[in-house]
Amino acid sequence: MLSPYSMLSPYGRQGCYGADMSANSKKGTHILPLRLYLGIGIALLILTAATVTISQIPLGPYNLVVAMCIATIKALLVAFFFMHLWFDNKFYLVIFGTAIAFLGIFVILTMFDTMRRGDIYQEVAQPIQPEAVIYEKAAPDTTRDHDTTRALPSEHE
């Protein structure tokens, strides 16, 4: 029988029923060498030292670019080796990639919006006031209009 999980499994449909359990449970596990974990740890520490050092050199806008590139490399090292994405079922990589892709869409489109407002049409909105007006507690319906006008800052002052 083809179940959704057997489609996900890197080992296909085999090993579902009646197979040797002890052999099965070994499948899908990745015991990585100790040297790899320590090597990745040392690489992460070296990259941390590098990003701190480079941040002290004024490069203008490239400081942010370099810092983000180094952080991305570090995050990928963590994801691929500590979280085993490199060795595991590639479907997990698809989920991780989906999260990153949607985060990218979210941030990039927001930045297009907020940095390019008013480029085509002049902005007509008033600037947001630093302190919002706190209205008085809602009064009964009959007197609400009166109360609201009183709560608003008076233009005559």
Added chain:
Amino acid sequence: MTAHPATYRRDLLEHYSDPSQQRDSAKLGMWIFLLTEILFFGGLFCAYAIYRAWNPDIFYNAHKSLDLHLGALNTVVLICSSVTMALAIRSIQLDRVKAGIGFLFATLSLAAVFLVVKFFEYSHKFHLGQLPGKFYTYAGIKGTNPHLFFSVYFSMTGLHALHVIAGMTAISWMIYRASRKHFSAQYYTPVELTGMYWHLVDMVWIFLFPLLYLVG
């Protein structure tokens, strides 16, 4: 369970056909949870991007009041804790459960060190009045709205610290279960999922550190 008396295992739930299927679906669920976590933090990263794009000078001036050494120290502490977490899983995969418990304790201690450093950073800022929004009273930073930086700083590091506490709770639970001999080379999925969560916490800090402490 009665359907498979010969192959019954305490750690295999009856609606799975074999341990690898159970493990695969657990990891799939955990990855989907981590996806929601990435998007959860993504909202704050987006807020950071907007405020920094609007007020680059304030971010540059205000970030100087953060202690770079403490931030770098915490980065090193979290990276080391990720290594010990990975080694804890490896030890249990090799059936060295006692060594695994040791590494889990090491991870827990490093997480505690992270929170202690964070506590000193926070209390220093509370003392100076470098607080978010309308609680901001510090006068030493040039710019019109320096409290914006601290609003972002406290939201992002605060949410991250809550995740550290959640991770510590999960690790403590794993230590308890491992000491009750729940885990072996055949079954260690809960430890693996805890590790994935912990690595995600580390990954978020990897981005928070340059964004907050190293504004160029």
